[in-house]
Amino acid sequence: MAENLVLYRKYRPQDFDEVIGQEHIVKTLQNSLSSGSISHAYLFCGPRGSGKTTIARIFAKELGCDGMDLVEIDAASHTGVEDVRALIEGLQFAPVKSKYKVFIIDECHQLSKSAANALLKTLEEPPAHAIFILATTEASKMLATIVSRCQRFDFKRLHVSEIEKKLAFILKKEGILAEPAVLPLIALNARGSFRDAESLLDKCISFTAGDKLITVKEIKELLGIVEVGQISKLVDFLLVKNSKDAIGYINAMLDSGVDLQEATKTLVFYLRQCLLLKINPEFLTPQNSGLSKEELEVIVRQITGLTEKNIQAMLEIFIEAEQKMKYATILQLPLELAVVEICSA
Ligand SMILES: Nc1ncnc2c1ncn2[C@@H]1O[C@H](COP(=O)(O)OP(=O)(O)OP(=O)(O)O)[C@@H](O)[C@H]1O
Ligand SMILES: [Mg+2]
Incomplete structure (x- = not known):
């Protein structure tokens, strides 16, 4: 019986000392x-x-x-x-x-x-x-x-680290292992909700049915997460104001089946992390950012030539593009226009 309960009901705290945060x-x-x-x-x-x-x-x-x-x-x-x-x-x-x-x-x-x-x-x-x-x-x-x-x-929105703690507890009880980056990824995508985190974990477990290790690759597939590496490459084109290759790259992503709206969201998320790191190099760690050490190193390299103002301007342009994409007839156009705006500034 208990086996069939969805995780968020099975692991709902029964006492005050089981409550996290x-x-x-x-x-x-x-x-x-x-x-x-x-x-x-x-x-x-x-x-x-x-x-x-x-x-x-x-x-x-x-x-x-x-x-x-x-x-x-x-x-x-x-x-x-x-x-x-x-x-x-x-x-x-x-x-x-x-x-x-x-x-x-x-x-x-x-x-x-x-x-x-x-x-x-x-x-x-x-x-x-x-x-x-x-x-x-x-x-x-x-x-x-x-x-x-x-x-x-x-009630406060929960921290990524608090959500991770609960997910780790559940995995242990369920006897399932996960690659180290899996839990931070799930926790980040739950946007402060324990229930969403637990449902995501539920999906991962059924997705990986049978084998007792959840891999980062699987979870990214499941969440439709755009690889940070792809976004970081696009940012590289923007930094040297190469609109030709940036737009070519966007269209290549679209052709290969990437959800451009998701990609734009990830780009905004990525630029926000650039901004945080620019403001204070200690803001982000592999533990709290969901990014690997290598990915963080790339960001550090990318932001050296930029000012806080530069990053802020890019963020605002892409946030607007993300909004416009919801209603665009040519899906990639708002993103292309944003690229042109940044590269011609
Ligand atoms: N503070 C917490 N500590 C541990 N687990 C939690 C905590 N908050 C929520 N959860 C987990 O998330 C699930 C959903 O929590 P709950 O139903 O209390 O949320 P809620 O705030 O009432 O949300 P909603 O507004 O959607 O009703 C719980 O079953 C539990 O597993
Ligand atoms: Mg409720």
Whole structure:
């Protein structure tokens, strides 16, 4: 049974000490548990996959609330006022086992206006046993009057190193090995979400089905990642203002099946790393950048002749090209124009 669970459910932390990051939140909640000063309403805001639902459930568990004393609703699919009314009716019943009854309302910003108003009324005078935990990725879309009634916790986007730590833990438990650069790559591509990282790892594991080693080559294929080497070669043409070869190279990439939009994204990502390294050579390491030592050495060589301003200008031009590519009739044209602009500057 457990074998078939997707990783993010199988490895959802069950206790506070399994939670990675979000120390400020865990600590405050633990303190309030030990001092017994529990609020009636909490607001958990922050990026997706950062632990809001996970921590809400652990907190409920610590309060002794499970089974009928724990009610979870997903406001994304239950947006209506009837849903909130049903919940409020349930409020009248005393908890079964615990002193409290915990209501977790996920994606709370999606409640309809009337539903949100009904919730607000309840928050104004909640029964003594009720504890609400409202979770949202978009606190700015919530009624200010609801927000002001809650104790608010802002969840942080997770660091690449934190995500890597969790992925390493999972691989160990699953008895699977990975080449050293695999986890940083997955962690980087998850853009701060544990859930996305764990789903990516899930895909890798099924992709490599059977063999017990995940290779960088496989994961790049799976993610459709454009090789950093290709991008770095393009940057070399730009540095010597060789628009002819740069444009030829872009078209050759397109012909060989490279997703140019992905390539442009990678280029922006690459130039950002150039900028970071220019500002402070210690900003990037193979551990935190997802780039190998050799790749970083190439960047260091490329940025010697450039100023921060040069890199900034290139970044802005390519960010704009990336946007324009979404609507372009000739996919490569915005990229070609960007090359011409840079090479003729
Ligand atoms: N801080 C964390 N430490 C360890 N694992 C985590 C953490 N946050 C998230 N995870 C992992 O990511 C999965 C998703 O987390 P969770 O459902 O708590 O995210 P969320 O913040 O509620 O996201 P969403 O806004 O998309 O609902 C969990 O099952 C768990 O495996
Ligand atoms: Mg959630």
